[in-house]
Amino acid sequence: MNAATTTETRTPVLSAKRLVKTYGHVVGLDGVSLDLYAGEVLAIIGDNGAGKTTLIKCLTGAEIPDGGELLLDGKPVHFRRPQDARDAGIETVYQSLAVSPALDVASNMYLGRELRRPGFLGSALRMLDTKAMRRNAREELTRLGISTLQDVTVPIENLSGGQRQAVAVARAAAFGSKVVVLDEPTAALGVREGNQVLELIKRLRDTGVPVILISHNMPHVFEVADRIHIQRLGKRAGTITPQSHTMGEAVAIMTGAQTL
Ligand SMILES: Nc1ncnc2c1ncn2[C@@H]1O[C@H](COP(=O)(O)OP(=O)(O)OP(=O)(O)O)[C@@H](O)[C@H]1O
Numbered sequence: 289m290n291a292a293t294t295t296e297t298r299t300p301v302l303s304a305k306r307l308v309k310t311y312g313h314v315v316g317l318d319g320v321s322l323d324l325y326a327g328e329v330l331a332i333i334g335d336n337g338a339g340k341t342t343l344i345k346c347l348t349g350a351e352i353p354d355g356g357e358l359l360l361d362g363k364p365v366h367f368r369r370p371q372d373a374r375d376a377g378i379e380t381v382y383q384s385l386a387v388s389p390a391l392d393v394a395s396n397m398y399l400g401r402e403l404r405r406p407g408f409l410g411s412a413l414r415m416l417d418t419k420a421m422r423r424n425a426r427e428e429l430t431r432l433g434i435s436t437l438q439d440v441t442v443p444i445e446n447l448s449g450g451q452r453q454a455v456a457v458a459r460a461a462a463f464g465s466k467v468v469v470l471d472e473p474t475a476a477l478g479v480r481e482g483n484q485v486l487e488l489i490k491r492l493r494d495t496g497v498p499v500i501l502i503s504h505n506m507p508h509v510f511e512v513a514d515r516i517h518i519q520r521l522g523k524r525a526g527t528i529t530p531q532s533h534t535m536g537e538a539v540a541i542m543t544g545a546q547t548l
């Protein structure tokens with residue numbers, strides 16, 4: 289999509305205005321604003337400690353900002369915890385991947401939102417509907433084109449790093465009806481596995497769900513991002529596109545060697 293020509297007329301799905309977050313004397317975020325539109329991948333880049341994770345934590349209820357505003361579909365929201373954001377349709381894969389290694393693929397996809405058996409068995413005895421969860425998990429993986437992972441009864445600990453990451457992203461994709469946020473989803477992945485996650489991000493975007501992607505991998509960012517938000521020292525140094533700037537220029541803005 290051409291973000292540059294369409295951004296002015298549409299309401300952002302998610303909008304952050306002048307977010308501030310301090311940790312004691314450390315300034316994590318210093319008045320950062322961000323708009324996310326339907327059907328786009330917005331990358332967030334920046335050096336270590338630039339405030340990328342803090343920013344998405346403030347967007348997803350994992351941190352409560354000290355100042356600023358958050359709007360979802362143009363309406364103010366106040367997330368007090370991650371569950372509030374999830375309830376609003378914002379799914380996040382945090383930098384520290386939250387999967388349970390001993391559980392199988394389907395159970396991990398339904399972690400924290402397990403399906404219960406219909407009727408008395410589910411409501412009174414709290415029995416899990418394992419069959420339904422496995423069937424839905426399989427359908428979701430197929431929908432996202434994850435072909436290497438058809439056996440959803442395999443424990444996560446037996447999967448490769450890329451497959452694990454794919455499960456985490458698939459979980460976010462399955463439940464993120466409004467926004468999917470990914471913090472370093474391709475870090476520590478091989479070339480093939482990293483590319484699979486990138487394909488997944490593109491497919492997700494093509495279904496209309498906007499994606500926020502944090503990554504240090506410039507080729508990945510330039511391959512999938514529609515727009516690139518550059519964080520530097522707790523502030524937004526600027527927002528560029530892969531068409532408006534080169535990778536070298538992006539890195540220069542990131543490090544302060546060049547200003548926008
Ligand atoms: N819980 C915390 N307590 C104290 N300081 C924190 C905390 N979380 C983050 N910070 C500080 O806030 C700043 C921004 O950190 P943040 O994790 O957002 O960086 P980042 O851009 O995600 O870096 P990286 O690329 O290394 O993941 C850093 O100076 C960091 O040390």
Ligand SMILES: [Mg+2]
Pocket residue numbers: 340341342383
């Ligand atoms: Mg981080």
